[in-house]
Amino acid sequence: MKQKQIRGLHRDLGYFYIGLIIAFAFSGILMNHREVWKPEKYTIETRQIQLQLPAQELISEKYIDKLKEEIEIDDKLRRFNIKEGKLKVSFEKNDVEIDMKTGAGEVVSFIKTPFISQTMKLHKNTSNWWIYYGDVFGLSLIVIAVTGAIMIPAGKFTFKKRGWKLALAGLIFPLIFLFLLA
Known part of the structure; x- marks a missing residue:
C-alpha cells in the first residue's frame, strides 16, 4: 500500500468509527465502575418484607x-x-x-437510567448482528492502529525508531495487570 492510501484508510476508518469509539469508551468507563456507581439504574423505593419461606429445594419458578x-x-x-x-x-x-x-427481606424498586442504561448495553449485547459488527469494529481498530503506526514515513518519530517502544510498553502494562495483579 502506498503512503497516501494508508493515510486515507486510517482517516476514513477513524471518521467512520469515531461515534462508536466514543460510545464504547463512555460505556466502558461506566461498566468499570458499575458496582460502585450503579449507573444503569437508580432506586425509587426500598421496602422491608417478612415472609415464611419454604425449604430451599421447594423454591422454583412456580x-x-x-x-x-x-x-x-x-x-x-x-x-x-x-x-x-x-x-x-x-x-x-x-x-x-x-x-x-x-424470612426478613427487602424489595428494591428501580428505574433504568435513561441513555446510560442503553449505552451500557453496547458492552453486554449478545445478539448475532451486534457480535459481528463488534468483530468488524475490532478488526478495524487493529487496522487503525497499524496504519497509524506506519503512517509517518521518516524522521525521529517513526514506529521503527521510537513507536515500537511505546507500543511494547502499552502491551506490557495490561499483561502485567492480567498475570500479576488479577
Missing part, C-alpha cells in the same frame, strides 16, 4: 410466581438463586433479597 403476588410485584422475572443463605430474585424493575432462615 414458587417465585406466587411470591410475586404475595409481595405485590407486577414485573417480569429475570432470574433467581439462593446464595449464602439468601434468596435473590431479579425482576426487570425490582430486586428482592430474603434471608432463608429469618
Whole structure:
C-alpha cells in the first residue's frame, strides 16, 4: 500500500468509527465502575418484607410466581438463586433479597437510567448482528492502529525508531495487570 492510501484508510476508518469509539469508551468507563456507581439504574423505593419461606429445594419458578403476588410485584422475572443463605430474585424493575432462615427481606424498586442504561448495553449485547459488527469494529481498530503506526514515513518519530517502544510498553502494562495483579 502506498503512503497516501494508508493515510486515507486510517482517516476514513477513524471518521467512520469515531461515534462508536466514543460510545464504547463512555460505556466502558461506566461498566468499570458499575458496582460502585450503579449507573444503569437508580432506586425509587426500598421496602422491608417478612415472609415464611419454604425449604430451599421447594423454591422454583412456580414458587417465585406466587411470591410475586404475595409481595405485590407486577414485573417480569429475570432470574433467581439462593446464595449464602439468601434468596435473590431479579425482576426487570425490582430486586428482592430474603434471608432463608429469618424470612426478613427487602424489595428494591428501580428505574433504568435513561441513555446510560442503553449505552451500557453496547458492552453486554449478545445478539448475532451486534457480535459481528463488534468483530468488524475490532478488526478495524487493529487496522487503525497499524496504519497509524506506519503512517509517518521518516524522521525521529517513526514506529521503527521510537513507536515500537511505546507500543511494547502499552502491551506490557495490561499483561502485567492480567498475570500479576488479577
